[in-house]
Amino acid sequence: MLILEALRYTEGDYSLSADLTLAPGRRVAIIGPSGAGKSTLLDLIAGFLAPRAGRLLWQGQGITTTPPDRRPVAMLFQENNLFPHLSLARNLGLALRPGGGRLSTEEAQKVEQALDRVGLGGLSARKPGALSGGQQSRAALARVLLQARPILALDEPFAALGPALKAQMLDLVQEVASELGALVLLVSHDPQDARRFAEETVLVADGVAHAPVETQALFNAPPEALRAYLGQ
Amino acid sequence: MAPRPLAVSAALIAAGLVLALVLGPVAAVLARAGGWGTLGPGDWQALRFTLWQSLLSAAFSVSLAIPVARALARRRFPGRGLLISLLGAPFILPTIVAVLGLIAVFGQNGMVNGALRGLGLSGFSIYGLHGVVLAHVFFNLPLAVRLLLQGWLAIPAERFRLSASLGLSPFAMFRTLELPMLLRIAPGAFAVIFVICLSSFAVALTLGGGPRATTVELAIYQAVRFEFDLGRAALLSVIQLGLALLAGLVALRLGTGGGFGSGLDRIVTRWDGRTGVPRLMDAAWVVLAALFLLTPLGMVVARGLPGLAQLGTGSWEAAWNSLTVALASTLLCLAWALPLSTRWGEWVGLVGIAVSPLVLGTGLFLIVRPFANPLSLALPVTTLVNALVALPFALRILRPEAEAVRADYARLAMALGMSPLAWLRLVLLPRLRRPLGFAAGLTAALSIGDLGVIALFADPERATLPLQVYRLMGSYQMEAAAGAALLLLIFSFGAFWLCDRGGRTHADT
Numbered sequence: 001m002l003i004l005e006a007l008r009y010t011e012g013d014y015s016l017s018a019d020l021t022l023a024p025g026r027r028v029a030i031i032g033p034s035g036a037g038k039s040t041l042l043d044l045i046a047g048f049l050a051p052r053a054g055r056l057l058w059q060g061q062g063i064t065t066t067p068p069d070r071r072p073v074a075m076l077f078q079e080n081n082l083f084p085h086l087s088l089a090r091n092l093g094l095a096l097r098p099g100g101g102r103l104s105t106e107e108a109q110k111v112e113q114a115l116d117r118v119g120l121g122g123l124s125a126r127k128p129g130a131l132s133g134g135q136q137s138r139a140a141l142a143r144v145l146l147q148a149r150p151i152l153a154l155d156e157p158f159a160a161l162g163p164a165l166k167a168q169m170l171d172l173v174q175e176v177a178s179e180l181g182a183l184v185l186l187v188s189h190d191p192q193d194a195r196r197f198a199e200e201t202v203l204v205a206d207g208v209a210h211a212p213v214e215t216q217a218l219f220n221a222p223p224e225a226l227r228a229y230l231g232q
Numbered sequence: 233m234a235p236r237p238l239a240v241s242a243a244l245i246a247a248g249l250v251l252a253l254v255l256g257p258v259a260a261v262l263a264r265a266g267g268w269g270t271l272g273p274g275d276w277q278a279l280r281f282t283l284w285q286s287l288l289s290a291a292f293s294v295s296l297a298i299p300v301a302r303a304l305a306r307r308r309f310p311g312r313g314l315l316i317s318l319l320g321a322p323f324i325l326p327t328i329v330a331v332l333g334l335i336a337v338f339g340q341n342g343m344v345n346g347a348l349r350g351l352g353l354s355g356f357s358i359y360g361l362h363g364v365v366l367a368h369v370f371f372n373l374p375l376a377v378r379l380l381l382q383g384w385l386a387i388p389a390e391r392f393r394l395s396a397s398l399g400l401s402p403f404a405m406f407r408t409l410e411l412p413m414l415l416r417i418a419p420g421a422f423a424v425i426f427v428i429c430l431s432s433f434a435v436a437l438t439l440g441g442g443p444r445a446t447t448v449e450l451a452i453y454q455a456v457r458f459e460f461d462l463g464r465a466a467l468l469s470v471i472q473l474g475l476a477l478l479a480g481l482v483a484l485r486l487g488t489g490g491g492f493g494s495g496l497d498r499i500v501t502r503w504d505g506r507t508g509v510p511r512l513m514d515a516a517w518v519v520l521a522a523l524f525l526l527t528p529l530g531m532v533v534a535r536g537l538p539g540l541a542q543l544g545t546g547s548w549e550a551a552w553n554s555l556t557v558a559l560a561s562t563l564l565c566l567a568w569a570l571p572l573s574t575r576w577g578e579w580v581g582l583v584g585i586a587v588s589p590l591v592l593g594t595g596l597f598l599i600v601r602p603f604a605n606p607l608s609l610a611l612p613v614t615t616l617v618n619a620l621v622a623l624p625f626a627l628r629i630l631r632p633e634a635e636a637v638r639a640d641y642a643r644l645a646m647a648l649g650m651s652p653l654a655w656l657r658l659v660l661l662p663r664l665r666r667p668l669g670f671a672a673g674l675t676a677a678l679s680i681g682d683l684g685v686i687a688l689f690a691d692p693e694r695a696t697l698p699l700q701v702y703r704l705m706g707s708y709q710m711e712a713a714a715g716a717a718l719l720l721l722i723f724s725f726g727a728f729w730l731c732d733r734g735g736r737t738h739a740d741t
Contacts, residue, residue, distance in 0.1 A: 048643055069649025080640045085662045100654035147648075 002045070002151060002183060004209070007054035009037075009044055016040050018209035019054075020202065024150060027177065027184045028212055029198035031191060033229050036204045038187045042153050045185065046073045058151075069098065074149040074182075076157035081140035082128040088115060088139050089124040095146040114142040118172060134165045138172065145176055152182045156189070170197045191230060195219060205229065239652060242571040247580045250568060253620060254583050257595020258473065264598050265470050266463030274443055275468060278451040281440075282475070285361060285447070286429035289368035290422045296369070297376035297421070298414065300521045303514035304377065305384035315522060316381070319374040322525075324674060324728050325721075326681025327371075327434035328698045332705070332717045333528025334358065334367055334439075336535055343527075363439035364447075368432065372425045374525065379424075383417035384410070402510075423483040430479055431472070431588040434683040438702065448472045449590045456594060456688055466598065469591040480586055532717055539715025547716045550700035551723070557611055557696060558679040558727060561618040565675045566668065568619065569626040570660070573634035581627040584620040592617050593685035610689035614696065618679040625678075626671040630664065637663045669735015673728035680724040697723065 002022040009016045016037040022028055030038045043049040045056065047068035056064045058072050068075075082091045092111045093103050103111065115124055118138040120131075128136050137158055144152060154173065158166045170186075174197065177184045186197060194201050200212035205225035222230060304316065322330070338344050338358045345355035358366065387409055395405050433449040440446060446454070448468055455465035572580055596613050597606045606613075637660060645655050661668070683698035690699055697720045704713035 046647065048646070067649075068643075068646045073647075075643075075647050077643060080644060083641065083644075083659060083663075086658065090658075094648050094650065094654075094658070098649040098654060099651045100658045 001057070001059065003055075003057040004045075005055040005057060007044060007051050007056065009040060009049060009051050015207050016044075016204075016209065017054075017207065018044075020209065020211040022183055022185075022200075022212060024059075024183050025178075025181050026200055026212075027174065027198045028186070029194035029201045029215065030185060030187045030204060030209075031189065031194050031201060031229070032204035032225075034189060037207070037209070038189075038204050039155055041202075041204060041209050042075070042155050042185060042187055045071075045151070046075045046153050047071050071151075072149050073151045073153050074144045074147040075153040076140055076144060076155065078156050078159060081143075081157065082136060084128050087125050087127055088120070088131075088142075091128070091139065092124075092143050092146055095143045110146060114145045115139070117145060117176075118142045133161055134169070137161065137169050141169070141172060141176060145180070148180055150180070150182050152177055152180070152184045154184065154186045156187050166193075167196070173197075191219070203229075239571065243574065243577060246568050246571040247577065250572070250580055250584060250620065250623065253616065254587055254592065256599060257592050258587060260595040260598040261466045261469040261473070261591060264462060264466040266467050268467070270461070270464045270467060274446070275448075275451055275464070277443060278446045278448050278468075279471060279475075281361075281445060282430060282432075282447045282449075285364050285368070285432075285445075286426045288361075288365045289372060289429045290426040292365060292369045293372040293376045293425050294380075294418055294422045296521075297373055297380050298418070299513070299517045300373075301377045301380035301384055302410070303517045304381055307511075307514050307518070309515075309518075315518070316378075318525065319378050321725075322371045322374050324677035324681065324724055325371075325529075326683070326698055326717075326724050327367075328438065328683050328701045329532055329681070329717045329721045329724075330370055330528060331367060331435065331438045332535075332701070332714060333530075333532040334363075334370060336531035336714075337528050338363075338366060343531075359439055360442070360445045361440075364432070364435055364445060367435045367439055368425075368429050370525070370528070371435075372428060373521070376421045376425060377521070379421040380414070380417055383413045387413055420483070423479070427476065427479045427483045430475055431590075433588075433590055433687075434698075437683070437687065438705070448475065449588060452590050452594055453688055456597065462598060465594050469594045472588055472591055476588055477586060529721075532714065532721060535711075535714040536718025536721070537715075539711045539713070540718060541715070542712045543715050543719065544712070546695070547697070547700050547704075547712070547719070550695040550697045550716075551719060553611060553695065554680050554697040554720075554723065557615050557618065558676045558723075561615045561622070561679040562672050562675045562731075564615065564619040565622045565626050566672060568623055569630050569671065570634075570656075570664075572623075572627060573630045575631070575635075578624075578627045578631050581623045585624045589617050589621055589682075589684040590688065592620065593688045596685075597688065606689055607691040607694075610686060610691065610694050611696075613689055614682070614686045615679075617685045618682050619675070621682075622675040622678050625674055629667045629671045629674070633664055633667045634660070666735045669731050669733070672735070673731030676727040676731055677724040680727055681720065 001024065004018040004020050007018045014037070018041060030041060032038050040049060044051055047063075047066060051064065054064075055062055063071055082088075089108070089111055092114060093107070094100065096107050096110065097103060112121070112124060115121055118141050120135060120138055120142065123131070123135070128139065131139065140157065152173070158169045161169060170193065173184065173186075186193065188194060194215055198215050201215045201218050202212045203210045203218070203223070203226055205228075218226065222232065304312065335358060336342055340355070340357065342358070348355050356362070391409055395409060400408065431449060432447055433453065436445065436447040436450040437453065440450060448471055452465050452468045452472065455461045455468060569581070571577070593613065596617070600606045600609055600613075641659055641663075645659060650658070681698060682696075683702060686696050686699050687702070690696075695703065697716060701713050701716045701720060704710075704716060
């Protein structure tokens with residue numbers, strides 16, 4: 001269980017509070033108006049922001065002050081998920097050896113397998129600049145596969161892709177996540193993503209991250225805040 | 233975002249070293265300074281001369297730059313881009329090389345005096361006030377042109393279109409569009425050049441001298457080297473320090489973002505000055521400015537080529553010293569600049585430029601003397617001071633890019649748990665390749681051409697190439713001096729070109 005216990009974050013006038021529990025292996029969408037704090041919530045979970053108050057627990061262990069790389073979270077950012085001057089092999093290798101050391105034969109094989117898995121077999125020598133936007137997303141996903149963390153946090157990483165490509169990527173995320181048995185947190189401003197992809201949805205609005213609700217039920221009977229966001 | 237403890241401590245160490253190396257000598261100078269009574273009338277004369285020549289140099293540079301910048305802003309002609317790039321060259325041009333070139337053109341046996349005598353007119357001497365001002369204008373006219381050109385190109389093209397459609401007379405247009413810009417930019421340019429000329433040492437050393445043309449910096453040098461009056465040297469250093477700090481503060485207030493001349497190749501379409509006379513005037517200004525800047529350099533090359541064959545072992549040893557000093561000070565400067573490439577780090581770096589190299593040198597001389605013979609430390613001290621002096625420029629180049637790299641990739645590196653060393657080796661250095669190359673090139677070129685502290689410390693056994701050129705000039709071996717100057721020119725431009733190019737090739741964007 002990922003538990004956000006009376007978590008509270010403030011910065012100037014802005015504040016966000018969250019008191020909710022997320023189950024392992026679920027696919028959860030985080031939606032809400034822009035500026036409400038969807039990315040902030042993700043940053044709190046991934047460890048890039050420190051909460052003012054409250055606790056963060058994973059499987060009963062407190063991780064409130066754990067640095068990002070020691071958390072059970074692998075994250076895909078909106079952009080800059082790959083170092084542009086390093087080949088895919090080097091980029092992915094960093095997931096296995098963050099010190100930048102040479103990979104063993106076995107590790108190099110794992111990198112190739114991960115690239116194969118996302119449909120980029122044989123492209124390990126390429127640099128990100130020589131790939132299409134969709135391929136870059138796939139490569140980033142392959143790295144997440146190598147990191148093999150139980151929580152996968154996606155901060156609108158496919159926002160720049162066209163609708164068909166985005167749908168493909170979400171399907172691939174679903175496959176990868178179910179292979180890892182990972183809890184997926186997908187930040188999106190597009191309600192369609194939530195309906196397509198997520199079993200549960202967390203609505204972030206008015207400074208509060210609401211407890212997850214089953215997506216279908218949520219959209220069938222949207223609460224006031226969601227209605228305002230959807231324009232209904 | 234959680235601070236990266238190692239990066240922070242590296243920055244603190246670097247900042248501490250810079251501050252200690254600047255404030256230590258300043259403290260030594262303050263402690264050693266003699267009473268005001270030790271100053272002779274010659275010293276007050278030096279102070280007056282320093283202010284006067286700076287004033288003249290800044291005034292001439294800025295007022296001559298106005299028509300040149302205006303011509304460059306509104307004309308397009310073949311070679312315009314090249315000429316604008318060349319305006320950046322004096323920054324890395326060794327002072328002694330320029331001085332030799334200027335002597336070849338304006339000196340006793342130079343082209344201009346030759347022409348004057350041919351016309352039956354009496355010649356003039358380049359030594360003294362006008363020589364010093366001439367050399368300063370040579371170095372700072374290009375700077376002023378670039379600052380003003382930036383101002384001109386920043387005037388929106390729509391304004392020119394509007395004034396063309398209103399049919400404004402040339403004078404009305406000047407008053408509504410160009411004058412306000414000039415009033416905004418020119419005082420800053422004037423102040424910057426004034427401050428630069430206040431700390432003039434090498435020019436005064438070579439073209440000035442004597443009771444009527446000595447700057448405070450030169451007086452410090454003479455007090456240390458010839459009279460060995462360290463108390464007076466320290467007091468003069470305090471005066472120089474106060475002068476530069478005061479003027480620096482004024483310049484900072486009037487500050488114009490200098491920049492390194494990017495984006496100056498734009499041409500604003502204008503509808504004025506399309507008739508014959510203005511076109512001719514603009515052409516004349518551009519040609520004159522180009523001749524003024526290029527002829528001395530051409531003379532250095534022309535006179536240096538035969539001299540290259542005459543270089544003795546002394547010159548080659550000096551060349552070797554210059555290269556090692558440049559390499560070491562470049563590495564040191566970059567090692568300082570990388571951890572300090574943040575907003576507050578840039579302020580720390582500025583401390584180094586507020587204090588003139590000669591003042592730093594005098595302070596270091598005083599600090600070292602109880603423990604060792606300062607003369608035996610000439611090269612290490614020169615290395616240190618050169619690195620400090622180049623640091624603000626290196627930071628100006630590196631900081632924006634380093635901050636962009638951190639903004640783009642620090643989170644990814646944190647998420648991966650990259651070690652500080654891996655971050656440095658795999659991300660920061662490769663991403664900063666271009667600006668690192670540029671900064672290294674500037675530092676190396678500045679260091680190779682520097683004739684400052686080395687003059688204060690050097691014994692007859694040790695010299696860098698610029699000092700060797702100066703000594704050859706002093707002993708009237710003009711041909712050998714010309715050869716060594718050409719070598720120096722090749723070294724400094726070559727070092728810049730190599731480093732800058734090294735940063736550009738194979739750099740992935």
